[in-house]
Amino acid sequence: MRETVKLNYGGAVNAALARSLDDYPEAILFGEDVAVPGGVFGVTRGLRKAFGPRVFDTPISETAMLGAAIGSAMMGRRPIVEIMWMDFMFVAFDQIVNQASNVRYVSEGRLTAPLTIRTQQGNAPGACAQHSQNMEALLLHVPGIRVAMTSTPQDAYDVLRSAVACDDPVVVIENRSLYAGPKAEIEIGGDPAPIGGHRLRRPGADVTVVTWGSITSRVLAGADRLAAEGIDAEVIEAVWLNPFDHAAVAASVARTGRLVVVHEANTTGGFGAEVVARVVESGATLKSPPRRIGARDSRIPAAVGLAAAVLPQEDDIVSGLRAAVAG
């Protein structure tokens, strides 16, 4: 049953988890502090009470947690596991890169791993270097793993439900600075959409801006500022990074003739480079060189002022877009 409710981003994640646990009797939800404590960000609050032992806490053992997700998925469960911080994924990267990714392919589909890994990433004021990284590009280098990143309550709900419904391993990357954000009216309760696709956040004629994650709001704010200068930016939010909607980007660039990719992740080796490369390889006619706006290839300092000097700010985005349109 579809209904419209007012939820913030964290509430939307919670609603998607509850609905998924309802839809799939084989779904189980686990992770560090997710059950009885309800999650360090409160996102899984109430689910233990509602779903009993299908929602449980685990030791601080990311390798065991992800292995448990893979093994239980092979045996017919539909696990949803939380890795509290993207930065913590690396202690267990083997289970994603060498294990989950290979289950279907190597077995010719005799085995599958329909599991969802929820995590969150990015810098927030005062966060240390080991709690601030944006690492989606590492996952996007691994065929077999689907990756999504959301920034609105509606997508937090929709994309997570699509991820759980997907019969492959999916990593859904959230952002803790969004959880307690403002409530918005969102529609819940429909059937989960197939994975993939993009969101056109702002139509425009002068430049195509492709972005993803929480920095999307900064891009939109920058685009609004530029509108006052007569620069009309089209903003595409790529909520699904694998599969990535290259066709949508190509179609937009065909109209605008300009491309800028913005992500909070490091510029070098970032997925923005891939987006640019695909457009260039397609032979698209560009009115100016494509640009990437990302973090300045640095470690991320805890001090807010220092972090701001490393990560793309609204002014950086505005000047980058301005230069792209002028160029």
Add this chain to the structure above:
Amino acid sequence: MTTDDHLADLHAMWRIRVLEEKILELRLAGDVVGSVHLSNGQEAVAVGVCGQLRKQDAVFATYRGHGWAMARGVPAFPILAEVLARTAGVNGGRGGSAHFSAPEYGFYGENSIVGAGAPIATGAALASTFDKSGRVVVTVFGDGAMNQGAVPEAMNFAAAMNLPVIFVCENNKYSELTPINDMVRNPDLSARATALGIPATRVDGNDAAEVAAATALAIQTARHGLGPTFIEAHTRRIVGHYIGDAQQYRPEGELEADLAAEPIVRLSHQLIASGVAADTVDAARRRAVTEIEEAARRALAASAADPATALEHLYA
């Protein structure tokens, strides 16, 4: 155990031994390419454990897994076809010698990352607690894997969650090319399981009957909802870590001693000493040779994996 039971074990071990020797032959002839890890000398562990399992139970093994697959009932032909990169292989050539699976036989795969199968097996056991299938899961790994974080993480996870999983450590004395005892302070690896609250036992891994008895108890424990067991099975690999391993790390005389104590020689002597006719004992070997030769002939004649299918099965 009856004489027939022992003869059945002997036959099961010969099937693995002859399969491994055939794979060695094919590798040296160039029909098989790439890294191959044989299990010669360790057959009694696979045979002893798998003989106690039911169809629904699951085994997660390592890259030294041909014997475990066979002990689970995977026929020789699709194993050989897999190692030979044929379409008819258990995974159509995608797994190869070191990474194939055959879930239809309860063989959930080899794993080429040391220790990585243990957490996955733990997850399979976690599923048992929800689906009420009574499925018991076995994860086997070597002594070297005991020093890999994934194994103790999985063991503690299984202990904390009381999961029906049996951790089988094939202690063959060498962690790849390095003696395990040089890499630990306490050579009793089972003590780690005990420290985690997991019942642990050390058995003679060259004696299939002893392995089977320990496994039966572990299965009973798991099926009664009493959680994991750890079995440290002492055995010896009488070949290199991989085909081509010069084994210069072995002290003089060690291999000779290991060859005298390996499970097939030992059980054969035992049977003959107990009055079984030498020809009856040798029939176990002959039957295995006939079977594997035929399977190898068919596998060599089978068609190579089709490159046009290389990108299939990446996603749902």
